[in-house]
Amino acid sequence: MTSPTRVLVLNSGSSSLKYQLLDMRDGSRLAAGLVERIGEPGSRLVHTPLAGGGERRERTAPMADHTAALGAVAEELSADGLGLDSPDLAAVGHRVVHGGLRFSAPTVVTDEVLAEVERLVPVAPLHNPANITGIRTAMALRPDLPQVAVFDTAFHTTMPEHAARYAIDTETADAHRIRRYGFHGTSHAYVSRETARLLGKDPSEVNVIVLHLGNGASASAVAGGRCVDTSMGLTPLEGLVMGTRSGDVDPAVTFHLRRVAGMSVDEIDTLLNKKSGLVGLCGDNDMREIRRRIDEGDERAKLAFDIYVHRLKKYVGAYCAVLGRVDAVVFTAGVGENAAPVREAAMEGLEQLGLAVDPELNAVRSGEPRLISPQGARVAVAVVPTDEELEIARQTYSLVSN
Known part of the structure; x- marks a missing residue:
């Protein structure tokens, strides 16, 4: 049998x-x-x-x-x-x-x-x-x-303590499990490994910055197949600008809204998680609609796009510093895989870091993993479609078939 x-x-x-x-x-x-x-x-x-x-x-x-x-x-x-x-x-x-x-x-x-x-x-x-x-x-x-x-958090458990800890009282943090956990882990695991395959190398040989850009968005720094930093934290709210989430924000904003605006904790939670990000900035969280509005001269949409890209660049630069050597920056998920203007804008001005996109390669629409950086570029820029279901199935089958 x-x-x-x-x-x-x-x-x-x-x-x-x-x-x-x-x-x-x-x-x-x-x-x-x-x-x-x-x-x-x-x-x-x-x-x-x-x-x-x-x-x-x-x-x-x-x-x-x-x-x-x-x-x-x-x-x-x-x-x-x-x-x-x-x-x-x-x-x-x-x-x-x-x-x-x-x-x-x-x-x-x-x-x-x-x-x-x-x-x-x-x-x-x-x-x-x-x-x-x-x-x-x-x-x-x-x-x-x-x-x-x-x-979702498993891939990020390899983060060192200096990346995972918040600088708050240790006893309070430990008592309430307050630390950075990260999310989208199955996607980051799959995409970082597939990027190594695209480069013809073993994952242990490659340092990769993964940009998972969907309605939820996160970045990770992956050194030799192990996550060493990621943008989401205790919850999926921290980090990049997202469809409806603010991403990074001064924690004192919450105190200000409570004391000055009289907002309840639940109202602030709803604001930051469901009424912020792109939808809070311009009323839309669909990048296709935002780009259409920009093409029509909509300044509010343009500002939302610029804030989104600015945050992306900050994380790419930070993770270049964290990794020391970067072999590839890879875009994935709905926006990352399909929005060529986002990829172009995120890499623009980062030539000193070895990062650039080839306009013709970047414009190609494909469901296959592909390089979009110029030939001979010091750092590869890639698009790798994520497949979280396949990653879950692989991990599941590997466990039960042994």
Whole structure:
């Protein structure tokens, strides 16, 4: 009997469930989909068979909770001959946002592991509860199957203490788990490794600055395959300017808003996480729309773009200093992969650091990893599409197949 080779990847949100089914013999996708508005009127499932050329299907029906949603997913997979009861299914890999310091690698879920993930809810209140719900739902459906947690924070646990610590009272920090954890770790791990492959080198030989630019955005400094610094901190709020998050801000801004504006803690939290960043600066968080407005002479959109790029440059420069030697700067995620003007502007003026983009190469649209720096450049500039689901599946399968 052959060993099972399929991995189901689940990414559970508070009212959504994204999934992909992959065959780990070649990393191919067999099916993918999304359930949204779980627990709300008009729940919708969009399912796409990716093996055998099946057509995309939609169903709209009440789904009261994640159990109902995953049951509907199981039905759609079964209709394609890919049922969750298949002996070919090796494990379910779950994206879990916050693993703290304890989880530095993919981990088979046990009651003890779940308890620790629950203890981390105060530092990830928007994400960990939903991730836990997804795990419990899958465990109930297939209690015999390994459930593996793959943590967004795990890749960043290699940061040295001088990069991970905030300069606040140590006892207070330790008592409340206050330190820099970083996020988007599966993306940074995948992209840094694929960048080394693009350069024809082993990851241990390469120093890379990864710029993961989506609605959420983060940067990392990766030395020889290990993260040594990253822009997000205790929460995903720190760092780069994002779609709706402010990124770096003077901590005293929060005190000022409380004392002078009379805003509550929750109101300030909402302001910085949901009403700031690009949307706060110009009313849009879609880079395509911002660029369209700039082309029409919109000064507010232009300022938002310039602030966004300025923050990017600051982090690139800082990470050049942290790494000492940089072999590549790589752009990834929705904005990083598709917004050529962002890449061009972020590298403009950094020629003394060995950084530049070739306009023609930068303008090419492709789903493949590629170099966009001029031939012979001292530092490679690259675009590498991220694949967090494949990374989760790889880590999951590696753990359960050994």
